[in-house]
Amino acid sequence: MERKTVVRARIFRFAVKVVLILLALSLPLQSSADERRWGTASLVVVIERQAGSVLIIDSSRHELLGRISGLGNLTHAVVKFSPDARYAYVIGREAQVSKIDLLTLKLVKQVDGGKLGIGGVISQDGKYVVLSNYVPGEVRILDADTLELVKSIPALYTDASEKDGKELPSRVVGLVDAPGNLLIFSLMDANSIWVVDAGNKEFPVIRKFPDVGKMPYDALISPDGRYYLAGFLDSNWMGLLDTWRLERVAPILAEQGKGPEVPLWKIPHLKGWALTGRLAFLPALKREVALVYATLDWTPLAPVPISGTALYTVVRPDGRQVWVDIIGKNGDLIDVIDVDSMKVVKTLNPGPGATHPQFTPKGEAAYISLMDGGKVVVYDTATFQLLKEFPADHPSGIFFANRAHKFGM
Numbered sequence: 001m002e003r004k005t006v007v008r009a010r011i012f013r014f015a016v017k018v019v020l021i022l023l024a025l026s027l028p029l030q031s032s033a034d035e036r037r038w039g040t041a042s043l044v045v046v047i048e049r050q051a052g053s054v055l056i057i058d059s060s061r062h063e064l065l066g067r068i069s070g071l072g073n074l075t076h077a078v079v080k081f082s083p084d085a086r087y088a089y090v091i092g093r094e095a096q097v098s099k100i101d102l103l104t105l106k107l108v109k110q111v112d113g114g115k116l117g118i119g120g121v122i123s124q125d126g127k128y129v130v131l132s133n134y135v136p137g138e139v140r141i142l143d144a145d146t147l148e149l150v151k152s153i154p155a156l157y158t159d160a161s162e163k164d165g166k167e168l169p170s171r172v173v174g175l176v177d178a179p180g181n182l183l184i185f186s187l188m189d190a191n192s193i194w195v196v197d198a199g200n201k202e203f204p205v206i207r208k209f210p211d212v213g214k215m216p217y218d219a220l221i222s223p224d225g226r227y228y229l230a231g232f233l234d235s236n237w238m239g240l241l242d243t244w245r246l247e248r249v250a251p252i253l254a255e256q257g258k259g260p261e262v263p264l265w266k267i268p269h270l271k272g273w274a275l276t277g278r279l280a281f282l283p284a285l286k287r288e289v290a291l292v293y294a295t296l297d298w299t300p301l302a303p304v305p306i307s308g309t310a311l312y313t314v315v316r317p318d319g320r321q322v323w324v325d326i327i328g329k330n331g332d333l334i335d336v337i338d339v340d341s342m343k344v345v346k347t348l349n350p351g352p353g354a355t356h357p358q359f360t361p362k363g364e365a366a367y368i369s370l371m372d373g374g375k376v377v378v379y380d381t382a383t384f385q386l387l388k389e390f391p392a393d394h395p396s397g398i399f400f401a402n403r404a405h406k407f408g409m
Helices: 001-027 399-407
Strands: 043-048 051-058 063-068 077-083 089-093 096-101 106-112 116-122 127-135 136-144 149-154 156-158 165-171 172-178 183-185 192-197 207-209 216-221 227-232 237-242 249-253 279-283 287-295 301-305 311-313 321-327 334-338 343-348 354-359 366-372 375-380 387-389 395-400
Touching: 043 089, 043 366, 077 395, 089 116, 089 287, 096 207, 106 172, 116 172, 127 334, 136 354, 149 321, 165 216, 172 227, 183 216, 249 301, 279 311, 279 321, 311 354, 343 354, 354 395, 366 395, 375 395, 395 399
Parallel strands: 172 216
Antiparallel strands: 043 051, 043 395, 051 063, 077 089, 089 096, 096 106, 116 127, 127 136, 136 149, 156 165, 172 183, 183 192, 192 207, 216 227, 227 237, 237 249, 279 287, 287 301, 311 321, 321 334, 334 343, 354 366, 366 375, 375 387
16 A cells, blocks of 8 residues: 555656646746847947957947957958848958857858958848958959858959050959849959859859049949949049949049049048938048939039048938048048038037948937047937947947848948
């Protein structure tokens, strides 16, 4: 009798354990109290150029999530995102590519992609990380998953001064991804624009446009992917390529020859964020204005006077304002242009070396790096009130993860 009682007790205890295990398995997994979770849609990556690191910030809460170090020379570094925004690819000045998992904040892969680079893009299909290199002069294509080399496209041209027709390498600038899985880029030393078919496993150069303008320095593609626009250091026009037709590069006046010239403190940057839809606002070379174009036919309109020379002209997502960072003289200022009145309606003084204004995905806040002020500041774009500050080591480029879904970003 006593033995039966013991057996029954053991069976009961076993049954209780089984029920508890099944109950636990049926419940949703719970994170520990101190374990954070976040999505990637509103993340922002900030370059700390001298420290060789990046900050990861959740812009929906303006919360610093962490810092990732060991990324090499980040002077003029850019950040590109996988189509699902799971991974960020940091491309440094020496063409080092660092793949970061934005869900774990871990460096998962790092490779050398050349000797001297100027940035890169993710192909439209998301399969490739594509680098634009100065040295060697080339476009280098890497597998986005493994970062293994897939193809190198030498940017070679024939120098007219060479009697024997010797081919020389050109620096590559203005690389963008375009509809149809195309890659478009400019050859700085060859004064030309090339188009590559990234949907073909051989990556053929399908078009070459020579003599488009003297010394292209950067380029943008319109948000809809239709127009590729290249800027030139030594020509008073920009080159416009219609990606629907790929027939010719049309010159559009850039007005560099009009008005008083000022020193070229730094070569400005061209990006698709400068287009509002019906208007384009672009930085001028050696002039204290923002150039304005009607994008319907790309005719130049009256430029907008600003506080100095512009590095970036960045349109707020709703198209109502353009924020301009000033370099050289008045280099601590940010001008805000009202698109309706075509005038500067507010000048902010965030601090030393204010640069690279970028907006949250819907534009309610703007992030600005203080390169010489040791922090990143966040402004309310409706009231211009300071919302938040993040300590940072010589911050520069600011990259929101929603670029994952934009051409040329």
